Amino acid sequence: MSDSEYVLAIDNGTQSIRALVFDSAGNEIAKSKVELEAYFSQHPGWAEQHPEYYWQHLGEACKALWAQGIVTPDQIKGMALTTQRYTMINLDEHKKPLRPAIIWMDQRKAEPEKPVAGLWGLLIKTIGLTSLIEDLRAKARDNWIMQHQPDIWQKTRYYVNLSGYLTYQLTGEIKDACGSVAGYLPYDYRRQKWAGKHDLKWKLLATRRHMLPELVQPGELLGHITTKAAEHTGLPAGLPMIAASSDKACEVLGAGGIDPHIGCLSFGTTATISTTTPRYVETIPFIPPYTAAMPKRYNTEVMIYRGFWMVSWFKNELAQAEQRKAKELGVEPEQLFDALLTQVPPGSMGLMMQPYWSPGVRQPGPEGKGAFIGFGDVHKRAHIYRAILEGLAYELRSGKEQIEKRSGMPITRLRVSGGGSQSDAAMQLTANIFGMEAERPHTFEASGLGAAINCCVGLGIHKDYSEAIDKMTRVGDVFEPDLPTMQLYDRLYNEVYKKIYKRMQPLYKSIREITGYPKH
Numbered sequence: 001m002s003d004s005e006y007v008l009a010i011d012n013g014t015q016s017i018r019a020l021v022f023d024s025a026g027n028e029i030a031k032s033k034v035e036l037e038a039y040f041s042q043h044p045g046w047a048e049q050h051p052e053y054y055w056q057h058l059g060e061a062c063k064a065l066w067a068q069g070i071v072t073p074d075q076i077k078g079m080a081l082t083t084q085r086y087t088m089i090n091l092d093e094h095k096k097p098l099r100p101a102i103i104w105m106d107q108r109k110a111e112p113e114k115p116v117a118g119l120w121g122l123l124i125k126t127i128g129l130t131s132l133i134e135d136l137r138a139k140a141r142d143n144w145i146m147q148h149q150p151d152i153w154q155k156t157r158y159y160v161n162l163s164g165y166l167t168y169q170l171t172g173e174i175k176d177a178c179g180s181v182a183g184y185l186p187y188d189y190r191r192q193k194w195a196g197k198h199d200l201k202w203k204l205l206a207t208r209r210h211m212l213p214e215l216v217q218p219g220e221l222l223g224h225i226t227t228k229a230a231e232h233t234g235l236p237a238g239l240p241m242i243a244a245s246s247d248k249a250c251e252v253l254g255a256g257g258i259d260p261h262i263g264c265l266s267f268g269t270t271a272t273i274s275t276t277t278p279r280y281v282e283t284i285p286f287i288p289p290y291t292a293a294m295p296k297r298y299n300t301e302v303m304i305y306r307g308f309w310m311v312s313w314f315k316n317e318l319a320q321a322e323q324r325k326a327k328e329l330g331v332e333p334e335q336l337f338d339a340l341l342t343q344v345p346p347g348s349m350g351l352m353m354q355p356y357w358s359p360g361v362r363q364p365g366p367e368g369k370g371a372f373i374g375f376g377d378v379h380k381r382a383h384i385y386r387a388i389l390e391g392l393a394y395e396l397r398s399g400k401e402q403i404e405k406r407s408g409m410p411i412t413r414l415r416v417s418g419g420g421s422q423s424d425a426a427m428q429l430t431a432n433i434f435g436m437e438a439e440r441p442h443t444f445e446a447s448g449l450g451a452a453i454n455c456c457v458g459l460g461i462h463k464d465y466s467e468a469i470d471k472m473t474r475v476g477d478v479f480e481p482d483l484p485t486m487q488l489y490d491r492l493y494n495e496v497y498k499k500i501y502k503r504m505q506p507l508y509k510s511i512r513e514i515t516g517y518p519k520h
Contacts, residue, residue, distance in 0.1 A: 007461070009452040020449075049100060077459055164180070245454070278297055307392065318384065319381070340386070
């Protein structure tokens with residue numbers, strides 16, 4: 001292995017930023033991690049962070065990497081970047097931030113003044129898309145800024161994702177990877193480029209084409225590290241920066257999920273199940289698939305917005321004992337949660353949870369709320385924790401079935417990555433609920449590895465993605481389903497879980513009408 005075949009992947013997630021060095025065999029050579037304050041909130045439901053904060057901590061992560069002495073900057077042949085999705089930044093004519101970034105978790109909404117008029121309005125009404133279109137208009141950050149901070153919007157020359165902002169800071173180029181584009185933007189998901197000039201999205205959104213970065217395919221050159229960026233990061237000036245994709249897309253790639261029959265579960269803050277396909281497939285009608293971390297590929301994704309955030313909720317609200325013990329032992333509280341899982345039998349003694357803790361558009365609808373059902377006097381904290389993980393797995397299994405139904409392609413293998421996948425008990429629970437072997441990728445840093453794969457292909461270290469996947473990804477631990485447990489879960493899933501939302505939906509609507517929550 002030549003030192004010159006080392007590549008650097010920067011992974012800027014919600015809660016940390018990591019600088020990772022991989023070799024061309026997909027081995028993690030060195031890593032540094034800097035914790036992030038996920039956001040600050042000036043008003044209820046807001047989630048913001050200063051763009052400069054990310055840039056500052058990216059520099060710190062790089063310098064901490066070099067300080068380890070495992071690798072030196074001159075050994076790095078190229079770099080790639082992957083970030084959280086739909087964290088939007090307004091830049092002025094001098095490319096300076098005008099306001100804090102609005103984070104993907106932000107819940108503010110614009111208030112569309114009037115319905116779409118003319119033929120477009122008639123078409124939207126005819127095919128029953130009114131609620132979907134109004135949801136897009138309300139959740140679009142640019143619409144909110146134009147409505148509530150018109151002075152900021154007037155000064156906005158560039159409107160970019162976090163990935164686009166950091167790419168500019170590193171290379172001086174206003175460019176981004178098309179696989180990093182997500183959310184309520186004038187993007188053509190089918191053609192994987194900005195929408196054409198006659199596209200309806202230009203009527204629905206405040207953003208204009210001249211404000212958006214140039215898009216390139218994963219594996220293509222974004223630019224080279226500038227002298228200023230070299231001083232900030234310790235990287236060599238002139239180092240090539242290769243386009244990767246968003247963290248979820250890179251995670252699928254790093255897990256080796258390049259075929260439609262491989263289902264990739266991400267046990268992260270947001271929990272997802274995805275496949276990669278050359279076909280444009282809308283898993284939910286009129287909701288487009290995301291752009292994958294491979295050229296001209298799509299990720300069919302079903303998302304649980306609050307996902308493994310629920311584990312954080314449990315930790316903060318109900319796990320004070322584990323927090324104290326973890327502090328004494330010098331470990332993370334989550335490392336002690338497997339003991340809670342093993343205290344409780346599969347099925348949590350009848351306690352079940354549905355993870356619709358945030359409203360949606362279709363499933364759940366705007367009235368969506370979470371539910372625990374089946375409480376009895378036997379239930380303790382450990383049952384609640386197990387029911388949370390079981391509920392997440394049930395919903396991801398539902399997502400698997402939806403993807404199979406819409407794509408016509410059975411999912412025959414299951415790869416599981418993200419923070420929650422580090423729990424052996426959670427992996428075994430997943431295998432039992434899906435009734436399939438649950439496979440871990442060989443590295444915990446699947447998202448960073450995906451970015452490294454993009455980098456290696458872009459630099460020509462590997463001739464194509466097929467070779468890169470073959471050389472750089474492999475399966476680690478495999479968890480086999482237990483037949484009696486699988487049968488128990490199968491009955492609970494089919495006879496109970498799949499019926500909960502339909503039965504509860506009228507009650508959720510009444511709750512919203514009476515209390516005003518969740519808000520429209």
